[in-house]
Amino acid sequence: MTGLRPACFRFTRLALTLRALLWLQEVHRKMQTLAALLLATPAQHPKGLGLKPGDRVLLVYPPGLEFIVAFLACLRAGVVAVPVYPPDPRKMKKDITMFIAVASNCGAQVALTCGMYYNIKKIAAIKQKLTLGRGQPSWPEHLSWVVTDDLVALDVDAALWRKPDDAPSARDLAFLQYTSGSTSAPKGVMLSHGNLNHNLRTISSALIAGRDTVVVSWLPQYHDMGLIGAYLGTLFNGGTGVYMSPFSFIKDPMLWIRLMSKHRATHLQAPNFAYALCARKVDRLEGATDVNLSSVRHMINGAEPIQGDAMDAFYKAFAPFGLPPDVVKPTYGLAEHTVYVCGSGAQRLWVDKAILENESVLQPVLGSNIAARRAQLKEMIGCGIPSRKDHGIDLRIVDPETSKEQPDGRVGEIWISSASKAGGYFGDEMKEISAAAFRAKIVPSSDGDRSAEEASTEYLRTGDFGVIFQKELFICGRMKDLVIIRGRNHYPQDIEATAESHEELRPGCSAAFSFSDGADDHDAEKLALVAELRDPDIKNKASLCGRIRSAIAREHGVKVTLIVLVKPRSIPKTTSGKISRARAKKALDDKQLDVLYRNEDMIGDAPDNGDGDEQLEGAVGDAEMDRRAPAPTQSGAPAAQGASQKVDAPPQEVFQFLLSEVAQLLDVDKAVLNPNTPLQELGLDSMALTQLQGIVNQKYHVNIQEEVLYNEATTLKSLQVALCGGNVGASGAGQATAAAATLSGESAPTRAKKPQKLVCGCIAC
Incomplete structure (x- = not known):
């Protein structure tokens, strides 16, 4: 990567307070130190890892700035970074299963992480062996876990740094981006330094980003849109990045909005659901006079199907706070093309659904016919004009059966060729799949002459259906079953x-x-x-x-x-x-x-306890690790955890509040909710449960302990009992227990007389 200019990274918490800050000089120093230690042998330095260029390394970090230092160190050393979601053993078995599959597929022998996550993993592994975890997937035993917290602070001899002429080339593999794939066959997209450079330049040009760019993002750092768009893009342009945990956003979407205002954000990214969610939660800003969104210039809407209604609702909700018109930009991209393909969609069309589905033709419906035929129509959102001239992105619409290019207005598979196109999927077992997906050639429609360049061009088959109309790309759906x-x-x-x-x-x-x-x-x-x-x-x-x-x-x-x-x-x-x-x-x-x-939705039909079915058993907190580690007290003794704080409200009032909020999350009448049915069976997924945690926190200033929140057996009634009986941690009452570390990078504020340095995830605050 070239063209780096002074940049600043900030990481925030729920209370809008700064938790960590990194200037470019500090990023560079830490990156150089860690890069040197990655390559140094134990003989050269006692902390040397002895890796070689091309070796794969897992990056397993909860939200925080340590991840970006580790990622850049891998790029500098020529070591192949493999960002992965940090499994939370408390919740979903799939997390650890996919982690094992990725580690096996890429052949990594080393995993970089922070001290807090390492301790969490260690405790979880011990509890799994000693309690209820028998027969469950376990952490890969071949992995060597390395905590980078102290390594980046070491004073490393400059002689250990690699010489400039040994720097990775554009063709060298930079990192593996694991994308959709089953746990039995994960797909690691091979992205080179050249891919990364081209895509970052394309994004910078298309979004008119520069030194004055201010990014505010909650996107996961292991996800392509978050990693490249929010983190690396900021660094590439020399701008400023302000980051928060995805968990913080789900708990309080308005924190994202307030951070935009506070830091005068210019460029933002989020999937469609986030815009809809923010629009629904705008009432939390009622009476706010200090929110000003007039600085916003570009908001990417991508990563999932884009809905016009969601964008309309977002504009309606935040125009009163100064949000400029037309800043939300429908965008198309995919990991196999690094991340970005095209954006700044301008057209919104209503088309005949039957003709689109049955004849594969986009036929717009205009004027007064729209209202009368709404049920037969589908709204199509343009995702911008692919630029072959400016960015070298050659996008074609191709019949997937004949491999012949389709005319404008006719639906086909999206094929792309550019310097951002990845080299394929990692692993010998993926060679045939890679050849079919990344080296497709267009069959000429006639026997007419084609240039040698056209005949030899190899395209990425995206697996997405699309159509070009008036030069703009419209996404119709997915060929694959993702x-x-x-x-x-x-x-x-x-x-x-x-x-x-x-x-x-x-x-x-x-x-x-x-x-x-x-x-x-x-x-x-x-x-x-x-x-x-x-x-x-x-x-x-x-x-x-x-x-x-x-x-x-x-x-x-x-x-x-x-x-x-x-x-x-x-x-x-x-x-x-x-x-x-x-x-x-x-x-x-x-x-x-x-x-x-x-x-x-399981609403109304949910079984009451005792219907003869096997009961959900095993409290998550017993079977697995507690996310909240005890925080140190001033005396040095660990603080007690648990029930020192409870909701100061009548139990029936608390129950009615919970009932109303759960009904709103599920979009049902509260009368149909069974208070003795587990929340997960009612239909609350992990995102909805996290939202409920934030709602309760805002209302009562207490934080639901996660062994209660995510317990499979937790019901509306048992949650009310836990809140009123004190089985929660205080988030605003000054108990040190509530400032305990969490995987989400969150901690509750304390009112200690002296400032304490508490470790929150892997971020000191």
Whole structure:
């Protein structure tokens, strides 16, 4: 990477206070030190790791600035960085399963992390062995874990630094970005230094970013849009970055808005659901006179299907706070093209849905016909004009069957060739898949002459359907079965496997897919599951759906909005005997499935305790580690945890508040909620539970302990008892216990007489 200019990174907390700050000079010094130690042998330095250029290294960090130093050190040393989601053993088994799969696939022998996460992992591993974790996936034993907190502070001899002529070249592999893929076959996109440089230059030019750029982001640092768009883009342009944990955003979306105002943000990025969520929570700014969004110049909306209603709601909500018009920019990108393809979409069209789906032609409907035909129409959001001239991005719409280019207005697969196109997927076992996906060639439509360059150009097959209309790209959908809910990718095979672990379902006979009913959430996509029953006459189908929903929420962190149980041998299959998810979805839409039972949101049908089903057992806090480690007191003794603080309100008032808030999160009437049904079975996924935690914190100034919040058995009633009985930690009352460290990088403020240096995640504050 070249062209680095002075930059500043800031990391904040829920109270808008600064928690960590890094100037470019400090970033550079720490990066050089760690890069030297990555390559140094133990003989050269006692802390040397002895890695070689090209070796893969896992970066396992909770939200914070330590990650970016480690990532840059890997780039500097020529070591291949592999950013991964830091598994939280408290919650979803899939996290550790995917972590194991990625570690195995990339062949990493070393994992870099911070001290707090290392201790959390160590405690979790011990508890897993000693308590209820037998038979569950465990941490890879071959990995050597290295804590970087102290390494970056060492005074390393400059002689250990690599010489400039040994610096990585544009063709050298920079990092692996693991993208959608099942846990059995993760896909690591190979991105070179040249890919990264080209994409950052393209983004900088397209967004008109520079030294005056101020980014405010909550996006995960291991995600391509967060890592490249929010972190590396800021560094590349010499701007300023202000960051917060994704958990902070979910708890209080208005923190993102307030930070934009406080730091005069210019460039921001988020998936579509975030704009809809902020619009719904704008009432939290009621009466605020200090929020000014007039500095905003560009807000990327991407990473999932873009909804016009969500953008309209966002503008309506925040125009009174000075948000300029037309700053939310629909954008298209994917990890296989580093991240960015094109953006600043300008057109919004209403098109005939039947013609689009049946004839693969985009036919706009204009004028007064829109209101009269709304049910037959689909709104299409333009994602900008791909620029071959300015950015060297050659984007074509191609018939996926014939490999022939399609004319404007006709739907086909999006193919791309540019210097941002990745080298393929990592691993020998992925060579054939990489060749098919990254080295496709367009077949000429006629026998006319083509230049040698055109004939030899190799394209990336994105797996996305799109169409060009008046030079602008419109995304029509996905060829592949990837499910994207709230900006997060879910592989349907994994969800189906979890569902089919229930013996009442026929193995290999379920289909998971996303759908949009247009009823709420600005037409956001939701998750549906269609599954065949072994025995159509089984009792307690509602109970079965509850257990399936709970298992999927626990292992994948996503809510199943709709579960449909059907007769054996009734789900559509391909000629090779595989489930056809697209046909199953269409059959559901057309009411052509042999439906035995339909369960939506589990509201009203949720079983009461004691219905004969096996009970959800094993408190998460007992089976796994507690996220909150005891904070040091001034005497040096660990502070007691737990029930020193409770809600100062009548229990019935607390219950009614919880009932109303959960009903609002689920968008149902509170009268249908069963107070004795586990929250996860009611339909609260991990994001909704985190939102509830933030809502309670804002209302009562207490923080729900996470072993209570994420316990599979927690109900509305038991949560009310926990809050009123003191089984929570104070977040605003001055107890040192509440300032304990968390994976989310959060801590509650204290009122200690003397300032204390508390470790929050891996960030000292």
